Structures are given as structure tokens and as C-alpha cells.
Amino acid sequence: MNRCMESMKDHGLSNQYNPVIGLEIHAELSTRSKMFCQCLADYFGQPPNTHVCPVCLGLPGALPVPNRKAVEWTILLGKALNCKINKITKFDRKHYFYPDLPKGYQISQYDEPIATGGIFQLGKKTFRIRRVHLEEDTGKLIHKGDETLVDFNRSGVPLVEIVTEPDFTNSTDVKAFLEELQTLIRYLEVSDCDMEKGSMRLEPNVSLRKLKSTKMPAYKVEVKNINSFRFAQKAVEYEIKRQTALLQKGETPTQETRGFNETKGITFSQRSKEEEQDYRYFPEPDIPPFVFETKFLEKVEVPELPHEKVERYVSTWKLRREEALLLTRDKKVAQYFERVISKLNQKKPDMVKPVEQTIAKLIVNKKIPIDIAESEFIERALEKRKKHEVDEKILAGVLGKIVEENKKAVEDYRGGKEGAVMFLVGQAMRELKGKADAVVIREKLMKLVRRDQ
Ligand code: ADP
Ligand code: MG
Ligand code: ZN
DSSP, rough: HHHHHHHHHHTTTTEEEEEEEEEEEEOOOOOEEEEEEEESSSTTTTOOEEETTTTTTOOOOOOOOHHHHHHHHHHHHHTTTOOOOOOOOOOEEEEOTTTTTSSSEEEEEEEEEEEEEEEETTTTTTEEEEEEEEOOOEEEEEEEEEEEEGGGTTTOOEEEEEEEEEESSSSSHHHHHHHHHHHHHHHHHHHOTTTTTTTTTEEEEEEEEEOOOSSSSSSSSEEBBBBOOHHHHHHHHHHHHHHHHHHTTOOOOOEEEEEEEEETTEEEEEEEEEOGGOOOEEETTTOEEOOOOHHHHHHHHOOOOOOHHHHHHHHHHHOOHHHHHHHHHHHHHHHHHHHHHHHHHHHOOOOOSSHHHHHHHHTTTTOOSHHHHHHHHHHHHHHHHHHOOOHHHHHHHHHHHHHHOOHHHHHHHHHTTTHHHHHHHHHHHTTTTTOOOHHHHHHHEEEEEEEET
């Protein structure tokens, strides 16, 4: 059995079916106040039911007032995902009964979401974004022994939902996409996307279709509320296995919502999926539709995104791609790096190698910590450079000259006198005024002498 077959077996894939996977991602926006009231949205760790008011408790007669920042941030996210921002958008009521939903409906967006039809580039692959819409989060149920308590602090916190087209065919791409998406959202500074706090939640939809079939499967299984990228990957892999086994027995997997058991690494049936009509969607009568002015939409500007930073670092600063990727993962690190570069350039240091490459290496290899003031970082960097750095070209020139001018030592070395090379190293170090590393010089000299033989 070759490796490929083996890994297919590991993942429960048979070559009869292709996975079809689409993702729904929720992220809580980190606005100061909630979506439709003035309660503070930062509920994490607060005593239960202390961030509540008639609006987010769903008391009769209370009226929702949309949070402008949340709307702007959803537009921003839509733009960053290359979506079309719809000039007309509205909120709708989505009805269902559950104790964490005090009004009996959730204010969400149905047929006129803020953003639609985007794309997300992941390396060479493109994944389509179906929509980005804005809604409100629900309260939280806390199960204690036989009792269930409810905390409404989370009720009404702004929540964006990003829905992809079912373009994924494997769990590795799913994980990579989700990680990239998290980085992107964090760059926009609209959500902390903290999986542990539940501010980013993942729902993969999985089905299988016959190889070569172009029709979408007649069912899909949604796995709800996953709170880690690794679990999302595991849940998808488990579903592929489970559904393959069913299909091979001639059965069609049930269309349903499943949960994920983290300890066992398996999914389990929760409920059969509601049909759209069960939600009885209708336009929210208390919030008139929005009609955005072009000027307003233009003012929402997308900052430089992680992949754009990577390209800029590689093309204008000639950093290695891996280095650029490491530097840009966390926006704070990238910003620190850029501030050091700009301050350093003002100093016009006589660094022979491009400063960007030198500083990038120091940060990526953690040679100097970045929790210190930039000025101190720069001092330490310059200190280090004195000891080690000499431009490659200058170095090559100096070494060439040394070899040329010390024919006798070169001959001695070639004749087997190992020690002769140290004489050459000494000459080179003097010429370079000690700015180079003796070990490096020795190696380079030895190479040079052997090559010229
Ligand atoms: P629902 O109305 O049940 O939420 P949607 O058609 O709106 O279903 O799709 C929700 C998510 O499911 C989207 O991410 C979409 O890409 C994905 N999806 C749709 N059909 C399938 C399928 N057959 N298999 C896997 N995922 C699917
Ligand atoms: Mg859904
Ligand atoms: Zn409130």
C-alpha cells in the first residue's frame, strides 16, 4: 500500500466519495456596547446578569437601536473578504424557542445581509464567501447539577456570521482557512477571536458526494459550536469516516445538527435540522432598512492585511517568505518591527546588510526580546551588528585580497599545513577591524583556497 492510500485510510476516505464542506463562523465584535442597547458588551468574567437592560432581556415594549460601530465593522470585514457591500440592508427576526433567547426570536439578517459574494485566497486556492451578516448573540445557559441557570450578559452582544460556499474538500484546508481568517479578523481589530472565551465559534457542514458527480449531495450534516481549530479538523475527519461507512452500507446520512465530543473525538446527534420555514423569518419592524451612502461606504477603509504585509516584506525588503510569515502573524509584532525599521532608518546606521533583513532575523530568532522599548531594541541590535555583521560583498573582496597577497600561506595550507589558515584569518580580521566572526571567516577562507586550487 502506498503512502497516499494509507493516509486515505487513516482519514476514513474511500476513493468512492469526495467530501463537500462549507463553513459557518461566528465572531463576537469587540464594540464597547451591545448590538441594540447601551449595556457594556464586555461580559467575560462579569457576575451573571449584571450587563442587562429591558432591550437585551427582551422585555415587552423595549426598542432596539442598532450599534453604528458594529455595522461599520461588519462592512469592514465584508470588504476585507472581497465581498460586495450591499447598499440596502436590513435586519430580520429569526424565531425559535430556547431559554437563552428571551424575545423568542433573534435579530439577524436573512435575505439582505450587509455583505455577499466574497473570495478568500489561501495560498493558490480560492474559497468563496457566500455572505457576512450581523446579528445578536444569545444568553448563556449554565448547568449546575439538576438546575439550569441563565446568564443574559451575553444576550445582545454583536455577532458577525461569515458563511462560505461549500468549496472545501478536506480537513487540512478547513483548519488552514480558519487560522488565516482569525488572523485577518484580528488585523481588522474588530474581534479578539478568542476561541477559549467563545468569541469565535466554528460550524463545519459536511457531506459526501460520489466521485465524478457534479450534483450536490441531497443532505448535509452541521457540526455546531466547535471552539478550536484542531477540533474543527477532527470533527470533519470523523464525519467523513462516519458518513462513508453509512453510504457504503447503502444508507443516506440523516440531515441533522451534531455536537462534537472533545474527549472522545467523535460527533453525536443533537437534533434534526430546522427547515428555513421553521424560523418564520420576517423583517424586523422596529428597525427600518439601511440605505448606505456611497460616501459612508468609502470611508470604511481596509488596513494593510496580513498577506499584503507578507508580499511587501518579501518584495520591497527582500525578507525570506517564512520570516515574513512569522513576523506578520501577530499584528503587534509586525507593527513593532516596522517601527524599529523606521526609527533605525532615521538614524542612518552604517549597516552594510539591509536593516530590514537584520532586524527581521533578530525578531524571528528571538535574539532580542520585543517587550522592550524600540530605542533599546535598536541599541542592542547595533551592538550585536558591530560584532557580527559585514556585508557579504565587502567580505568577499577582503578575503580575495588576503588570498592574493599571501600566496605563501595559501601554498602552505594547500601543502597540508592546517595552521596556515589561521594566519590568513588573522590578516582578514585585522582588515575588517574585528567586525566579523572568526569562525565564519575561517570557513569562507578555507572554501576559497580550496576552490582556487
Ligand atoms: P442552512 O440554511 O441549513 O444554514 P445553507 O445552504 O445556508 O444551509 O448553508 C449553510 C452552510 O452549509 C454553508 O457554509 C454552505 O456552504 C454549507 N453547505 C451547503 N450545502 C452543503 C453540502 N451539501 N455539504 C456541505 N456543506 C454544505
Ligand atoms: Mg446554519
Ligand atoms: Zn441591554
